[in-house]
Amino acid sequence: MAQMSNPLLAVRGVETFYGRNQALFGIDIDIHQGEIVTMIGANGAGKSTLMMAICGVNRAVRGSVTFDGKTIHEMPTHEIIRLGISQSPEGRRIFPRMTVYENLQMGAVNSAPQYFADDLARIYALFPILEKRHAQRAGTLSGGEQQMLAIGRALMARPKLLLLDEPSLGLAPLVAKQIFDTLRELNKTEGLTVFLVEQNAFHALRLASRGYVMVNGRITLSGTGAELLDHPEVGAAYLGGKAH
Amino acid sequence: MSLHDQTSSSFLPMIKRSVIATIIAFFLFLPTLGIKTSASGGVDGLFLTYRWLLLAIGCGLIFVGRIVYELFWAPKDGVQKPAKAQFGLVKALGSAKVAKTIGPLLLVFAVAFPFLPFSDRYILDLGILIITYVMLGWGLQIVVGLAGLLDLGYVAFYAVGAYSYALLSIHFGFGFWMCLPLAGLLAATWGIILGFPVLRLRGDYLAIVTLAFGEIIRIILLNWRGFTGGSNGLSSIPRPSFFGLPFNQDPGGFAATFGLEYSSMQRIVFLYFLILALAVFTFFVTARLRRLPIGRAWEALREDEIACRSLGINTVNTKLSAFAIGAMFGGFAGSFFAAKQAFVSPESFNFMESATILAIVVLGGMSSQLGVVFSAIAMVGGVELLRQLQFLKVIFGNDFDPSQLRLLLFGLAMVLMMLWRPRGLVSTRMPTVFLKDKKTVSAAMISQGRG
Numbered sequence: 001m002a003q004m005s006n007p008l009l010a011v012r013g014v015e016t017f018y019g020r021n022q023a024l025f026g027i028d029i030d031i032h033q034g035e036i037v038t039m040i041g042a043n044g045a046g047k048s049t050l051m052m053a054i055c056g057v058n059r060a061v062r063g064s065v066t067f068d069g070k071t072i073h074e075m076p077t078h079e080i081i082r083l084g085i086s087q088s089p090e091g092r093r094i095f096p097r098m099t100v101y102e103n104l105q106m107g108a109v110n111s112a113p114q115y116f117a118d119d120l121a122r123i124y125a126l127f128p129i130l131e132k133r134h135a136q137r138a139g140t141l142s143g144g145e146q147q148m149l150a151i152g153r154a155l156m157a158r159p160k161l162l163l164l165d166e167p168s169l170g171l172a173p174l175v176a177k178q179i180f181d182t183l184r185e186l187n188k189t190e191g192l193t194v195f196l197v198e199q200n201a202f203h204a205l206r207l208a209s210r211g212y213v214m215v216n217g218r219i220t221l222s223g224t225g226a227e228l229l230d231h232p233e234v235g236a237a238y239l240g241g242k243a244h
Numbered sequence: 245m246s247l248h249d250q251t252s253s254s255f256l257p258m259i260k261r262s263v264i265a266t267i268i269a270f271f272l273f274l275p276t277l278g279i280k281t282s283a284s285g286g287v288d289g290l291f292l293t294y295r296w297l298l299l300a301i302g303c304g305l306i307f308v309g310r311i312v313y314e315l316f317w318a319p320k321d322g323v324q325k326p327a328k329a330q331f332g333l334v335k336a337l338g339s340a341k342v343a344k345t346i347g348p349l350l351l352v353f354a355v356a357f358p359f360l361p362f363s364d365r366y367i368l369d370l371g372i373l374i375i376t377y378v379m380l381g382w383g384l385q386i387v388v389g390l391a392g393l394l395d396l397g398y399v400a401f402y403a404v405g406a407y408s409y410a411l412l413s414i415h416f417g418f419g420f421w422m423c424l425p426l427a428g429l430l431a432a433t434w435g436i437i438l439g440f441p442v443l444r445l446r447g448d449y450l451a452i453v454t455l456a457f458g459e460i461i462r463i464i465l466l467n468w469r470g471f472t473g474g475s476n477g478l479s480s481i482p483r484p485s486f487f488g489l490p491f492n493q494d495p496g497g498f499a500a501t502f503g504l505e506y507s508s509m510q511r512i513v514f515l516y517f518l519i520l521a522l523a524v525f526t527f528f529v530t531a532r533l534r535r536l537p538i539g540r541a542w543e544a545l546r547e548d549e550i551a552c553r554s555l556g557i558n559t560v561n562t563k564l565s566a567f568a569i570g571a572m573f574g575g576f577a578g579s580f581f582a583a584k585q586a587f588v589s590p591e592s593f594n595f596m597e598s599a600t601i602l603a604i605v606v607l608g609g610m611s612s613q614l615g616v617v618f619s620a621i622a623m624v625g626g627v628e629l630l631r632q633l634q635f636l637k638v639i640f641g642n643d644f645d646p647s648q649l650r651l652l653l654f655g656l657a658m659v660l661m662m663l664w665r666p667r668g669l670v671s672t673r674m675p676t677v678f679l680k681d682k683k684t685v686s687a688a689m690i691s692q693g694r695g
Binding site: 055057076077078080081082086087088089093094095096097098102105106107109110153154157 | 537540544550552557558
């Protein structure tokens with residue numbers, strides 16, 4: 001797949017530290033408009049750290065991040081988010097004591113009020129269960145419903161780029177599949193650009209057009225989803241050692 | 245027969261538990277009931293008087309009480325009592341409908357209060373005190389209840405408000421209505437000054453810094469003698485007037501202008517309505533703020549700060565605004581306090597005040613405005629009630645001063661609260677948004693096959 005346009009998100013040589021421990025080593029990533037890109041890797045590889053570096057929570061000490069033509073790695077987090085990056089953080093992090101509806105409202109804090117009704121209807125259409133539960137406290141939802149809410153909340157901001165950190169974490173395989181199906185549909189119908197960080201490599205690579213493999217803070221492999229699925233190293237390390 | 249067996253088999257353990265309770269009570273009562281200290285004027289310092297009889301009575305009561313508890317209330321071994329339904333009234337307070345009825349009723353009562361037959365000066369003063377605490381509670385509720393920032397130094401803003409009014413009116417001759425916004429503004433500024441260094445702190449650490457902040461303000465007030473009068477405080481603060489009409493016997497005074505007979509009660513009634521108006525203002529502003537995006541951002545911040553950041557909420561501004569607005573209401577209340585007392589001194593702004601206000605918010609259920617009203621009545625009114633329990637002197641002798649038991653009963657009330665209603669009097673959080681058309685929308689979606 002030849003990409004002629006400039007990438008929507010370009011991460012160049014990003015290095016981050018936790019105190020004196022380096023977590024990321026010269027990460028380069030491109031995400032183009034309309035793509036689903038995935039990053040797979042084991043626990044502690046640095047996937048979520050990269051996510052935070054993009055959002056400016058944990059700043060890149062070296063390297064640069066550009067989004068939509070703007071250099072963002074020195075901006076405060078809320079300004080980065082306002083440019084059109086929406087994040088569904090690891091562990092869902094919905095607001096448990098607020099209702100489903102209020103959670104979705106929180107997602108729309110930075111978008112213009114006139115879009116709200118349409119966006120809400122769109123989220124409810126994507127995840128009908130959220131509409132049924134709209135007046136319920138988010139903390140009482142099941143794990144899968146909470147994940148749907150987290151994604152719905154992120155979508156309420158009308159993102160140009162949706163960052164998803166381990167959406168399948170702790171979910172039953174069927175529910176995880178449902179969420180991945182929704183993402184595929186969103187990508188197909190609305191051209192939503194998605195950057196997906198996952199441990200569930202099999203599902204993620206089947207969904208993604210391209211993927212990266214991260215090991216100990218370095219990107220070791222990259223390629224199309226199908227290429228990586230067939231790659232012997234990926235198979236051995238992340239797909240339960242299935243013979244390919 | 246089976247009943248008899250059961251009783252006899254559980255008799256020994258029951259006695260054992262009662263004895264243990266009595267032993268614990270003995271050690272607790274020993275310093276409080278068993279030993280009385282009296283200061284002598286001389287060099288000898290303290291005299292200890294042992295009151296063994298009182299101690300024995302106390303322990304005996306615990307022993308008998310424990311047995312009675314075991315016999316009648318305690319869950320039987322192996323048989324779990326079904327969880328008791330929550331107290332009907334208290335639970336009902338949490339529901340939106342009841343809150344909507346009780347709120348206006350309370351307001352009507354509060355407005356009619358000064359004209360009720362039993363309202364003498366003492367009762368009105370108590371009413372003013374309670375409403376002041378309700379207002380402070382609502383102010384602190386923004387910081388603690390909504391934004392989830394544990395603030396143990398709230399009284400500092402109360403002090404800033406009080407001293408602002410005192411100093412501005414003494415030195416510049418500003419009137420009450422001029423000072424009120426200035427006091428609020430100054431308190432809000434101090435709220436932001438406190439807010440900046442604690443932006444990264446949460447929970448225990450935040451509590452410690454705010455506690456220190458409260459003390460710093462008090463100690464500055466105590467030691468900056470030239471400016472604040474030190475421990476002597478500031479006296480002869482001008483009292484608020486009724487749109488320029490002072491409450492005195494002069495021909496130009498309030499009573500003379502309206503052709504009324506002068507009475508000192510007029511000023512009290514005016515002060516009562518003044519604080520009531522301020523409290524109602526606080527209520528409406530905070531109730532409105534909750535429904536605005538900023539209020540929801542505060543709540544979201546309490547729930548999950550990281551999620552807030554990932555949604556693009558400016559957490560710095562959100563926190564600072566919570567501190568500032570909470571402090572502003574503290575400043576208003578402080579300004580009123582100074583106007584009412586016509587005297588301020590650092591003594592009025594010690595940690596106990598912060599603790600009382602925080603207790604009101606916590607007892608009220610953190611995020612319920614109605615809860616704050618009830619807990620303020622209980623906390624402030626309850627303490628006053630103790631003074632009225634003079635009949636206890638008949639039992640405990642003439643030296644007995646029931647108001648000395650204040651802290652003891654306060655502790656007891658806290659323990660009981662934690663046992664029965666650990667999340668406050670009104671613990672349910674009402675959603676800030678109610679959808680009226682929820683059923684129709686859902687039905688439409690279902691009929692389209694999406695449900």
